[in-house]
């Protein structure tokens with residue numbers, strides 16, 4: 001069942017989303033060569049709690065940490081631990097905050113030190129996929145328009161779109177209906193309407209889109225060992241179109257309607 005949020009609920013989610021955004025921005029700055037993923041997790045936990053939130057992931061199906069930290073061929077759900085980040089690593093950081101009973105969920109992929117041009121391109125295109133998906137969150141559009149926009153952009157660059165994991169509705173629970181695939185057919189699926197809040201999270205791969213889960217029961221990796229990137233925002237549909245509730249700062253394309261991928265700006 002798809003739930004529609006009232007303006008009052010969306011306002012609470014925006015305040016919680018700020019905690020998520022500020023914490024993620026802090027972690028992006030802290031993610032440097034020599035730092036362990038467990039250290040980032042500790043920072044995240046303290047940051048979320050200092051602003052009155054609770055880390056959503058802890059205890060979720062027994063998950064032990066506040067963040068997911070997924071390195072290189074790890075797609076999502078990498079568990080924080082003693083792993084040291086090295087120059088050239090590609091790190092996805094995923095966090096969730098529960099605030100006044102509502103969840104916000106967001107992720108970024110960041111470069112550790114200097115990364116290859118291929119990794120930079122994968123990272124950039126994945127972020128563009130997220131923004132292009134968000135741009136489809138207009139009242140009257142359909143759910144399939146989101147996945148279609150994401151898939152088109154990723155595949156036009158020769159990348160894979162992970163099928164096994166999808167975005168989701170978000171609200172009182174982290175995972176609500178509907179599921180939001182990062183692939184699909186334009187004009188298909190339920191009509192999007194005001195008050196719908198979704199977590200869009202494209203997971204894009206350099207090679208095959210097939211994934212496997214490691215023996216720890218959590219870490220999802222690419223089957224061919226090639227790189228993956230992952231970006232996520234929590235977004236509400238308003239009368240005026242999509243509102244990103246986990247926006248980190250105004251430099252991060254606040255005006256979705258005018259957003260264009262970098263290569264189109266250059267052309």
Ligand code: MF3
Pocket residue numbers: 056057058060061063068077094095096105106107168199201232
């Ligand atoms: N952003 C992820 C998701 O939407 C976070 C879940 S990690 C978990 O599925 F550990 F909490 F499960």
Ligand code: CO
Pocket residue numbers: 105167168199201232
């Ligand atoms: Co999510």
